[in-house]
Amino acid sequence: MLTIKNLHVKLEDEDKQILKGVDLTVEAGKVHAIMGPNGSGKSTLSYVLSGRDGYEVTDGTATLEGEDLLGMEPEERASAGLFLAFQYPVEIPGVGNMTFLRTAMNAQRKARGEEEVSAGDFLKLVREKAKALKIDAEMLKRPVNVGFSGGEKKRNEILQMAMLEPKMCILDETDSGLDVDAMKLVADGVNALRDAGRGFLVITHYQRLLDHIRPDVVHIMADGRIVKTGGPELALEVEQNGYADILAEVA
């Protein structure tokens, strides 16, 4: 599904190398988790994959089902099936949540040469998905993320994911700022989307999200590289001993 090879990335405006050769393959149907200390490059990886400005790829490749991601505009990546659940979902005053969702859905469909969704079908679908995430009609009517609590913003991200049905989902610290109940709700939303055709990359600091979203593979990232890969037990090891042991081991 997602194949990253030897990815090197630096900041555009500064001579600062952030990613120093990332190799990673996420297969369809699998959940991969990336853990790592602050500043290891986890979020940069998610931004570079989704096409955010400010980064320069100096070497390496990233492909989604064989298609070169790095050469695409952000909207093309989305239409190709990539979805990034933002660590800090953006507030957009004046743009209604529903308008935003429908515009996004139809833009993706149009880009793929598919029929646009009708107003009626869209409404039915969004109500159904919102209900599962305990997002009420009032929230749907409000401007995108404006006045939402931290938990509401994250649930709204998952709602977008559920509506857009991407092939490859990247969750960037989706657990940050969530209480236990909200985390459960978000995890349920993610788990509901798990299927044989979809890949997940879950970026997190902590193991607790992974109690709810059980990963198949866990990677440890440090200083711009993946330094260790293992099964779910690796996350538990981090939880118990911190990163120091692992980093010492690979150094």
Place this chain on the structure above:
Amino acid sequence: MAVAQPKPDLTESRIAALELPKGGAWGMAARADALARLRVMGLPGRRDEYWKFTNPDSLTQVAAPRAALFEAKDEAPLFDAVDRLRIVFVDGVFDAEQSDELSLEGVEIERLADAMARDIHWAREFYGTLETAGQTPVARPLAALNTAFATDGLVIRAVGKAAKPISLVYLHRSETSDAILHHVVRVEEGAELTILENGPAAARFNKCMEISVADRGAFHHVRAQGRDHERRAATHMFARLGAESRYKSFTLTVNGVMTRNEHVIELTGDDASAHVAGAAMGDGKLQAFHHDDTVFVTHGALRCESRQVFKKVLRNGAEGVFQGKILVKPGAQKTDGYQISQALLLDEEASFQAKPELEIYADDVKCSHGSTTGAIDETALFYLRARGVPRETATDLLVLAFIDEAIQEIEDATLQDDIRTRLQLWLERRRRG
């Protein structure tokens, strides 16, 4: 006092090219008075402080610069869905054939010339009166020129709640038309009136509207200035508001090489309110775009409220100007004055100049003003794109969101939606090229 220096050459040659319309003793007297004032003031030049950000030359030169007509193709005219009394002017001339009958429950409507032909007429004490009052402390020579030389116009008097809006439609058919229109509006005690205006009107359009709202009266105004790219317009709204009266005006401008919209509002009765809003969307790609909102609100009574909300979205060298002033006279206690002007510049070539002013001579008032100029929010843009919305569509969404605060100033929700839908359509058309 910023009285313009006399510029005999420019002013006299402009006057010489115009003919003082004849008819009616009081009308002739008002015109002669306006002409005398115009001669003293002189037409504005580039050096005038009040025209610092807008070059008045094309508005003052003798002949109107040629303006190509714009064909809106299959676009339905604005306000078509609204139940209204439709009154049409073609290149500034009343067109009876295309207009509805000048009859509406709760309202008296006449052509200006017909009113002037009668010695005893309510409009007699209003024509040119508010315009004259509006000449201090700042001179507005183009308005004096209008009062002197207006060739057509309406006098409208609401005596009750108007059964439906009066819609003034200004069609542009001649590439060289130079139209001067003057309307007088009187809203009597407790009466209510809505006036809609749309259309480019002429190659060059000088329009003046004097609106007097008596105690507890309400006046609503929604205007769209037409889509002709090359048209030029200088408009003045002079309003005087009685106690507990309400005044609300919204203007939408999308095209036009030159637009100067002046609002001069005086709150003279206690507890009156005046809201003025404007949304301009300028693209300098096909033609130059220059848009100037100049507003002067005077608080002269107790507990009045005024609000100015102006938004401009500019690209490809389009220029925006906002000059807004709130003057609070001595004794106008408990005044609540608010003013905001904001520009969204979509590229580095676009520009916005703002001159917000407060002048306060009372000590128990609440007045605030703000002005911002900014680029598109890149974070929001990326968020939308990351969800699959192409850059241009995402930009349009953010543009509409930005403009919407001004649209929300329109009282009627149906008219709000009308304007929104229209803007969306125009943006889509622009995108498709």
